[in-house]
Structures are given as structure tokens and as C-alpha cells.
Amino acid sequence: MDFYKGHVLKIDMSTGTAEVEPLNMEWARLYVGGKGLMLRYLWDLTEPGMDPWSPENPLIVAPGPFAGTNVSTCSRVVLGGKSPANGTILDSYCGGSFGSVLKFAGYDLIIVQGCAAELTAVLIKDDKVSFVPAAKYAGMLTADIEAALRADFDPHMTSLSIGPAGEHKLPWACVSNDQYHKAGRGGTGALMGSKNLKAIAVAGTGRVTVGDARAFLEDIERIDTDYILTDSNYWVHEEGTPVLVDVTDGAGCQPTRNYSSGTFKGAGNINSEAFKKIRVKKRACYQCTLACRNFHRINDIEGEGPEYETIALCGSNVGVDDIAALMQFNHLCDEYGLDTISTGNVLGLAMDMTEKGIHDFGLHFGDIEAYLKIPEQLALRTGVGAELAMGSRALAAKYGHPELGMQVKGLEAPGYDPRGSFGMSIAYATSDRGACHMRSFPIGVEIVEGTMPADTLDESKAEFNVTFQNHYAFKFCGVWCDFWAIDYEQMGMLMKHLWKREVTEEEMTQVGERVWNLGRLFNLREGYSKADDVIPEAWLEKPFSDGVSAGKIIGTARFNEVLGQYYALRGWDEDGVPTEAKLTELGIDVRL
Amino acid sequence: MPHVMISSKKCTGCHMCELGCSAWHEGGFQPSRARLFADVNPTTAVIKGHSCLQTGCAKCQEACPNDAIVAREITVTPSGTFASKEKVGDSVTGIVLVVDEEKCNNCGDCYDVCPYGVIHEHPERKVAFKCDLCDGDPQCIAFCQNQYVLAVDLKVDKADRALTAKA
Numbered sequence: 001m002d003f004y005k006g007h008v009l010k011i012d013m014s015t016g017t018a019e020v021e022p023l024n025m026e027w028a029r030l031y032v033g034g035k036g037l038m039l040r041y042l043w044d045l046t047e048p049g050m051d052p053w054s055p056e057n058p059l060i061v062a063p064g065p066f067a068g069t070n071v072s073t074c075s076r077v078v079l080g081g082k083s084p085a086n087g088t089i090l091d092s093y094c095g096g097s098f099g100s101v102l103k104f105a106g107y108d109l110i111i112v113q114g115c116a117a118e119l120t121a122v123l124i125k126d127d128k129v130s131f132v133p134a135a136k137y138a139g140m141l142t143a144d145i146e147a148a149l150r151a152d153f154d155p156h157m158t159s160l161s162i163g164p165a166g167e168h169k170l171p172w173a174c175v176s177n178d179q180y181h182k183a184g185r186g187g188t189g190a191l192m193g194s195k196n197l198k199a200i201a202v203a204g205t206g207r208v209t210v211g212d213a214r215a216f217l218e219d220i221e222r223i224d225t226d227y228i229l230t231d232s233n234y235w236v237h238e239e240g241t242p243v244l245v246d247v248t249d250g251a252g253c254q255p256t257r258n259y260s261s262g263t264f265k266g267a268g269n270i271n272s273e274a275f276k277k278i279r280v281k282k283r284a285c286y287q288c289t290l291a292c293r294n295f296h297r298i299n300d301i302e303g304e305g306p307e308y309e310t311i312a313l314c315g316s317n318v319g320v321d322d323i324a325a326l327m328q329f330n331h332l333c334d335e336y337g338l339d340t341i342s343t344g345n346v347l348g349l350a351m352d353m354t355e356k357g358i359h360d361f362g363l364h365f366g367d368i369e370a371y372l373k374i375p376e377q378l379a380l381r382t383g384v385g386a387e388l389a390m391g392s393r394a395l396a397a398k399y400g401h402p403e404l405g406m407q408v409k410g411l412e413a414p415g416y417d418p419r420g421s422f423g424m425s426i427a428y429a430t431s432d433r434g435a436c437h438m439r440s441f442p443i444g445v446e447i448v449e450g451t452m453p454a455d456t457l458d459e460s461k462a463e464f465n466v467t468f469q470n471h472y473a474f475k476f477c478g479v480w481c482d483f484w485a486i487d488y489e490q491m492g493m494l495m496k497h498l499w500k501r502e503v504t505e506e507e508m509t510q511v512g513e514r515v516w517n518l519g520r521l522f523n524l525r526e527g528y529s530k531a532d533d534v535i536p537e538a539w540l541e542k543p544f545s546d547g548v549s550a551g552k553i554i555g556t557a558r559f560n561e562v563l564g565q566y567y568a569l570r571g572w573d574e575d576g577v578p579t580e581a582k583l584t585e586l587g588i589d590v591r592l
Numbered sequence: 593m594p595h596v597m598i599s600s601k602k603c604t605g606c607h608m609c610e611l612g613c614s615a616w617h618e619g620g621f622q623p624s625r626a627r628l629f630a631d632v633n634p635t636t637a638v639i640k641g642h643s644c645l646q647t648g649c650a651k652c653q654e655a656c657p658n659d660a661i662v663a664r665e666i667t668v669t670p671s672g673t674f675a676s677k678e679k680v681g682d683s684v685t686g687i688v689l690v691v692d693e694e695k696c697n698n699c700g701d702c703y704d705v706c707p708y709g710v711i712h713e714h715p716e717r718k719v720a721f722k723c724d725l726c727d728g729d730p731q732c733i734a735f736c737q738n739q740y741v742l743a744v745d746l747k748v749d750k751a752d753r754a755l756t757a758k759a
Contacts (some may be wrong), residue, residue, distance in 0.1 A: 069621050070611040070735060096634075097607075104622065143635045158634075178634035207622030213615040217731060221672065224737050237740055282741075283637050284606035289738050291604040295637055304637070 002209045003065040003498050004028060008041075009107045009129065011122060013195045014055060014114030018122075018129040023108050030587060032498075033064040033108070034479035035091050036515040038080035039522065041111065042089070043590050048525050052082040052090075052191070053169075055115040059191050061160065061200070062109050063099030064479035065498050068208035068287075070220055072228050073481035075100040075286040077177075079160070084194065085171040085187035085342075085391065086410030087526055088433050089519050092174075092188045095481060096181035097158045097286035104204030116196040119167070123153050124202040134198040139164055141335040142176045145199060154203040161199035162189040163337025165379035169193045171391050172342035172412070173379075176334070180293065180304035181285070184339040186411065186433055216497060224289055227490045236292035236483040237282065241308035244415075245271040248312065251447040251454060252549030253420025255317040255413070257365050258352035259406045259538065262420045263547030266321020270311050274323055285481075292483050298324045306330035306340070312415030313344025318351060319365030325372060332375035345405075345412035346388050347374055349396060352404055359399050361388075409434035409532050418539045420549035421446045422457040425540065425559055426465045426566055429533045432519040438482060440468040455552050457559065462566035473519075474512030514586040517570075517578045525592055530576040533563060593686035593749050594668040595648060596723070596730050598630055598641025599675075602743035605632040605639050609744050612731035617721075627723040628710055628732055628744075641743070642708040643732075644723035646689050648749035652702035652711050652722065653689055660695035660720070661702065663687045668725055668746060670733040675742040684748055693719045 004023060011018045024040075031037045038060045045058045059081050066074035077099035083090035102110065105126050112122075121134040137145055145161045158178055165173035166189030173189030174182040183189075192198075210216045235243060245267055248254040252262035268274070278298045284291035295304050301324075306314070310330050320326055333340045350361040361384050363370050377385025388395065392412045396405030406413045411434025418424040423442025431439045442464060446454035452464065471488070478494075480486050488505040495503035543553045567574065571582035583591070598609065610626035618625050628643035653661040669683040696719040702711050703720070711722040736744035 070608055070615065104624070146635055180634070205622075205624035207614070207618065207620035207625075209620035210615070213619045213621075217612060217615055217734075221734055221737070224735075225672075229737055229739065234740075237738065281637060282604055284604035286605075286607050287611060288606050289608055289735070289741075291606060291738055291741060293604075 002211050003069070005103060005106050005108050005208070007107050008109040008111060009124070011110065011112045011129070012114045013112060013116040013120065013197060016116065016120070016131040030511070031515060032474075032477035032511055034062050034078045035080070035473060035476040036511065036518070037109065037477070038062040038078050038091060039089060039515060039518050041109065042080055042082070043518065043522060045111065045113070046082060049527070050082060052084045052087055053194050055195065056113060057082050057191065057194070059112040059188070059195065059197070060109065061098070061102070063102055064477060066478065066494060067099035068103030069210055070217070070287055071494055072224060072288045072290060073285070073484045074479060075288065076479045076481055077102070078476065078479060079175055079183040079188040081191050082526065083186040083433065084169070084190040086434055088409055088411070088528060089522050090186040090188065090191065091433060091476070092183040092185045093476065093479065094175065094177050094181040094183040095285035095288070096177035098160055098177045098202065099479070100286045101158045101202050101204050103208050104206050105202050106204065106206050110200065112195060112197065112200070114195065119196050119198050121149070121199040121201065122197065124200065125154065126204055126206060137198050138167065142179055142337060143335060146179050149199060149201045153201050157201045157203040159199045159201040160192070162192045163335060163379065165189055165337040166193040167198070168379060168381050170338065170378055170381070170389055172339040173337050174339045176337060180334060182334070182339070185341065185436065189337050210497060211500070219493070219497070223490065223493060227486070228289060228484055232485055233290065233483070236290050239272050240292050240294045242272040242275045242294070242311060244308040245311055247447060248416060248420070248443075250548070251420045252544060252547035253417040253443070253447070255312050255348075255406070255415055255417055257319050258317060258348035258404065259413070259417055260352070261546055262417045262544050262549050264316035264321070267316065269321040270315045270323055270326055278323070288481070290483060296327060298327050301327050301331050303331050303334065305334070309415050310340040310344070313341050313348070317344050317348040318371060320368065320371060322368055325368045328372060329375065332372070336375045336379035338375055338378060341414050342391065342412040343375065343378065345392050345407070346395065347371070349392050349405055350384070350388055353399055353401065358401055403537050406536050407435055408535055409528065411435050416443050418535065418554065419544055419552060421454050422554050423452065423461040423464060425457065425535055425554055426461055426562055429535050429563060430465060430469070430566060432516070432523060439472055440465045455549070457554050457562050459562065459565045462562050462569055465566060466569045469516050470509050470512035472512070473515040474508050477511060477515060510586065514588060517582065517586055518588055518590070520578055521588070521590065521592060524577060533576060535559075593647045594666070594684040594688070594725065595646040595747055595749060596628065596643050596725070596732055597645070597745055597747045598628065598643055599743045599745060600639050600641045602741055603630050603639045603641055604738070604741055604743065605630055605637070608735040609732035612735035616726055616731040625715070627721065642710055644689070644708065644710045645749065646723070647687050649707065650689060651705045651707065655701040655705045657699065657701060658695045658697055660692045661689050662692045664690050666725055666728055668728045668730065670746055671729050672734045672737055673739070673742065674733050674736070675745045676747065680746055680748050684746065686748070688725045689722070690724045691720045691722060693717065696720050
């Protein structure tokens with residue numbers, strides 16, 4: 001079979017056994033791979049209301065069909081399940097090489113269920129799967145576990161591993177691949193930790209076929225030249241995500257001191273120009289020609305990042321403009337295995353509550369000394385970290401100020417304040433995993449391109465979000481990276497190789513819509529409802545007093561009106577539930 | 593004489609060269625059968641490129657007891673751009689060392705002497721396999737396309753020890 005390997009590796013941590021079952025090709029046709037395929041398996045593998053911390057919660061690892069070929073950016077892999085952080089769908093992505101190597105080992109999907117009695121590492125080498133006691137790896141930081149697995153197992157292996165944060169089940173612990181690639185959001189690391197699974201290492205010697213390989217190579221060489229290595233994509237190589245600092249700061253939507261402002265005085269110290277001065281090299285993910293990864297060096301720290309989200313949440317949002325401290329903080333989060341978006345949110349919240357006199361956490365905006373202790377304290381749940389580990393939603397509620405926790409559906413917000421980009425309000429409210437900028441990104445048209453006004457919210461923004469979400473839901477089945485601004489025409493050129501026929505935009509859009517609706521059904525099944533499609537009140541009613549977005553408000557009534565328009569455009573009822581007609585139209589075979 | 597080389601300094605570790613190489617030769621993407629490779633340490637991001645220097649090295653040819661590593665004339669005209677293009681031009685004619693599979697008995701002497709680890713036993717055909725410059729359009733160069741990187745390069749070795757090799 002071309003592209004797919006036809007095998008699902010099912011791992012039972014409780015019994016220490018693994019078995020291979022055939023890939024459900026009907027689902028592969030309907031959902032392609034990655035996000036969609038993961039969600040369809042997730043639906044079947046879980047009972048409604050399942051405790052996400054229970055052994056039954058599956059960790060599903062799904063690359064896309066193009067992983068293991070030379071289609072750029074497609075080494076990416078989705079880690080899915082039910083989120084331990086908030087109980088929505090969990091779909092978190094990382095680059096690196098795991099997706100490609102998993103295919104070389106012969107699998108389209110890994111499903112891990114159960115819980116081991118002791119900390120365990122799972123080693124996969126082609127068709128051999130072994131379970132190794134991992135007591136000696138306990139507590140290891142990312143660099144150490146990577147090095148230990150290479151030395152103990154196979155120098156050419158790649159792994160998904162957790163740091164101490166995952167072992168301590170921090171709700172926003174992440175999973176690392178090849179040291180710097182993180183499946184960051186939603187608690188993938190906590191899910192692994194809850195299974196006593198320290199690492200999954202894989203080495204593969206097999207092949208991925210594509211039909212006529214030489215014809216495929218010729219086509220890809222052309223696609224790379226014409227559609228990837230273009231002026232509109234090269235920014236990721238020349239600049240990388242730090243370029244967004246000037247963009248968001250200039251537009252008044254850079255989270256600053258717990259989202260109390262959209263403009264940060266110290267932005268110039270942590271923007272792309274500042275990072276370029278300490279840049280030492282560029283690196284790429286496996287099978288990607290773009291090479292977006294920036295390595296920086298300052299003092300005795302050299303490593304990848306920080307990326308924009310880290311700069312925004314762990315920089316401006318906590319009042320830190322010291323580039324060396326930010327580098328060190330990012331490095332510590334990488335090593336301990338923490339998602340920097342949630343970390344920066346929780347820290348900013350604790351600083352805000354301290355400075356407002358609500359509760360003294362001993363943390364203040366810009367206090368570098370206390371700041372640098374936080375990653376370890378959170379990961380090990382020591383000191384102030386023991387309490388902060390409950391996350392923004394619970395922490396803000398505990399002290400009677402839920403309005404200060406910048407989160408949606410329990411997931412802390414990324415680095416774009418909707419007060420500077422109104423369309424983001426609907427993007428956050430309707431995102432399937434809580435506050436997320438990777439499902440729809442109105443910033444692109446409202447700020448970067450300026451083709452839609454940033455300070456209006458109307459039906460056109462609802463429509464924009466629907467279209468973008470469908471596009472990205474399909475893109476994440478692919479699994480193409482956000483950094484390739486791939487359109488339907490280009491995806492169609494690649495899908496033609498996969499399906500061996502012309503594939504229309506309508507077909508791809510429908511797959512995306514199918515996936516989006518299935519995600520919605522899952523969240524509804526797990527107890528989420530219209531009442532949860534809300535965003536922090538401050539974003540709707542409390543205007544900034546400084547910056548270019550000063551004085552502008554979305555307004556709750558306007559937001560609710562456009563949310564209703566969004567539901568209607570989606571073919572959902574007034575409560576945001578997909579209608580029977582819509583589910584039938586999309587060929588979704590499950591029901592609430 | 594023409595050969596390809598991965599600049600360890602410029603390489604970003606994307607492995608596209610290995611993927612292109614294996615797909616062109618083996619009918620599918622299989623880096624374990626690539627004829628060159630980039631050894632990447634994920635943590636330090638230090639990269640070491642491994643590729644065949646052809647007649648500039650020729651240790652495999654010297655070691656072969658069966659004269660199975662043979663010199664063959666080749667014109668290399670990479671389809672993509674590459675760093676040394678201005679210097680070497682669009683096309684280079686010279687000698688490439690290839691495996692004569694009729695003569696090779698898989699004794700392994702060449703595997704032991706190759707300084708770069710780029711000649712191995714083919715898992716199916718049970719003979720040695722190595723870089724043959726893809727009949728003149730090296731896929732490793734073709735897929736090192738990022739204009740800011742261009743790590744895989746066409747090199748020309750002037751001090752050629754195998755010019756007299758049996759063609």
C-alpha cells in the first residue's frame with residue numbers, strides 16, 4: 001500500500017504487551033490521517049464521561065499520510081486523547097522526526113492505553129516492541145533522557161519523552177521529541193505520566209512507498225520550488241516566530257502583565273532583531289526544507305527558541321524583557337517539560353494577584369530571581385509551584401477572581417489579545433481545545449495583511465473563522481505545519497498522489513468540516529456546551545488604556561450575536577449542537 | 593572528478609538528501625538505504641555529513657579483491673541550484689565509482705575501509721551499494737533546495753588518484 005503502512009500499534013501499559021491491528025481504511029479515507037484519524041479512533045476507544053486521568057484514556061500518536069516521504073513539514077505528528085488539562089479533545093502537535101521514523105518502523109498510528117505498575121519506557125524497532133523498566137530514567141531532564149535512550153537503545157532512534165513535569169502529572173506538561181520539539185498544549189505529558197510512560201522510542205529501517213517514486217520526486221521538487229521556498233514562506237527561515245513580537249506589539253494585542261495591556265515597553269529587547277544578534281544557527285525538522293528553527297546563544301546557554309508564544313507569555317505577560325533570563329526560562333521549561341503558554345499565563349496570574357493584593361504568592365512582574373525558580377517548582381510541585389499547578393482557571397477561582405484567569409474552556413490563552421484583533425474572540429471561543437490560535441488565526445488578515453478591519457466583529461468574522469477552521473482541520477489531517485501557508489490547490493497536488501485521482505477543494509473542505517464536527521461532538525459528549533463557548537470578560541468589556549487598541553471594546557452582546565451567526569454558518573442549532581442534517585451531509589457515523 | 597558533499601556547517605539536518613536518494617534508487621523513501629547521510633545530534637544540533645568522495649578517496653576500490661568497484665565516465669548536471677555552481681558550472685564530466693554487481697561477492701572488505709560509512713551490503717540484493725551520482729542528476733542536491741542553506745554541494749576533486757582506474 002502506498003503512503004499508509006496499514007498498521008496500528010496497540011500498546012497496553014497495564015500488561016506490558018503490544019499488538020498490531022490493521023488500519024481502518026474506511027476511516028483513513030474519511031479522515032485522511034493525523035487529527036481526523038486520531039479523533040475517530042478516540043471516539044471509539046472511549047466511553048462518555050471517561051476520567052481523562054484514568055488508564056482507559058488513550059494516548060494516540062498519529063502522523064499524516066505524507067510522513068516518511070519528502071513532502072516538506074509532514075514529519076509532524078499529533079498526540080491525542082482526552083485532555084487531562086481540561087477534558088476537551090486533546091490534539092497537540094510537534095515537529096521533529098517522530099512521525100517520519102514511525103512510518104519507517106511500519107506504523108500509521110500508535111494507541112497507548114493502560115497504566116504500568118512502574119515507570120516504563122517502550123522501545124519500538126521495526127516489528128519488535130519491548131517494555132523496559134525506566135526507574136533509572138526517573139526525574140531525568142529532556143536532554144538527559146534523550147542522550148540516555150540513544151546510548152542505551154539505538155543511536156538513530158527518536159523518542160517522545162516526558163520530563164519531571166510529566167512524571168508529576170502537571171496538567172500542562174508537554175511531550176518532547178528530539179529535545180526541542182514539544183507537543184505543548186493540553187497536557188500530553190501529563191497523559192504519558194498518568195500511564196507511567198517515560199518515553200516511547202522508535203527506530204525504523206523500512207520504507208514508505210508512493211507509487212512511481214521518480215515521478216513523485218519530480219513533482220515534489222517542483223512543488224518545493226514553486227510553493228514552499230517562496231517569499232511568502234521564507235520569513236520562517238529568515239526570521240522565525242520572534243518576528244511576531246513587533247507585529248502584535250504594534251497592533252496592541254501582545255499579552256502584557258497578565259493581559260492588562262496589549263503593548264509592552266520592553267518589546268524591543270525581546271523582538272526578532274534582538275534575537276538575531278544572538279542567533280547561532282538554523283535547524284530543520286525531519287523532511288522539511290524550510291528550516292525555521294532558531295538556535296540562540298547567550299552566556300552559557302545555547303539552545304533552540306524561544307518562539308513567539310514563549311516570548312509573549314513568559315516575557316511581556318510576566319513583565320520580563322531581559323533576553324538572557326527569557327532564554328534561561330525557556331531552556332528550563334524545555335528541560336522540565338512544561339508548556340510555556342500555560343506556564344506564562346499561570347505565572348502572570350499569580351503576579352497579578354500578588355500586586356493587586358488578592359494573595360501574596362511572592363511573585364512580582366519582572367522579578368527575575370523568583371521567575372527563574374518557577375519551571376522547576378511547577379514541574380516538581382514544590383514551593384509556590386504546588387499551588388500554581390492547579391492552572392489558571394482553578395487558581396483564579398480559588399481566590400475569588402475568575403475574571404483574572406485568561407483561559408477558555410480551562411486552557412490558558414496564547415499570545416494574541418482579542419482587544420487588538422477582534423476576530424480572535426470567536427476563534428478562541430469556538431476552538432475545540434480551549435484558547436488556541438492554531439485552529440483559526442484572524443491575526444493574519446486583521447493585522448499582518450490588513451485585509452479585514454481588526455476592530456470590528458460581524459458575520460464576516462464568523463464566516464472567516466468557519467472557513468479557516470475547516471482549512472486547518474484538513475491541514476492537520478495532512479499533517480502539514482502551520483509554517484507552510486499551504487492552500488487547497490497545493491494540498492490538492494499532494495492529495496492527488498495519495499488518492500491517485502484529482503481531489504477537489506470541496507472534498508478537502510468537507511474532510512475538514514467532518515473533523516471539526518466530530519471534535520465538537522466529542523466535546524459535547526464530554527459535557528461541554530454553549531455555556532463554555534465564552535471568553536474572559538475583560539476581552540469583551542474592559543478596554544486597554546494604552547497602545548493602538550486603547551479604548552476599543554468588542555462588547556458581550558455583539559460577541560454573542562456573532563457567535564450565534566457562527567453556529568448558523570456551521571449548520572448547528574442555537575445551542576451549538578450539530579444538526580442531524582449536518583452530520584448526515586458530512587458522513588459522520590457517530591451520534592451523541 | 594565530481595562528487596557530492598554535505599557541508600556539516602551549513603546543513604540544517606532535514607534529511608531531505610537521504611530521502612531523495614533512497615526514493616530514486618530504491619523505489620520508496622527509506623533513509624536506512626540512503627547512500628549518504630547527515631548524522632544529527634538532536635540536543636547539541638551538531639551535524640556531521642557523510643558522503644562518498646568517489647575517486648578522491650577510492651579506498652573501496654583499492655580494497656576490493658574482485659575489481660567490483662569500477663570507474664565509469666559520467667556527466668553530472670544537477671537539476672537544482674547548488675553553492676558551487678558558479679565555480680564548477682552547470683555540468684561536470686568525470687569518473688564515478690560504481691559497483692559491478694556481477695563481480696561483487698559481498699565480501700565486505702570495502703565496508704570495513706570506507707572512512708565515511710557510505711558503502712554497505714544491500715539488504716535484498718546481497719551486494720555492495722554506494723553513491724552513483726544518480727546517473728548525473730544527484731537527488732541529494734536536487735532536494736537541498738533552500739537558497740539560504742544549499743548544504744549539499746557538487747565538488748570537483750582535482751587531485752584524482754583513480755583517473756587510471758579500469759573503466
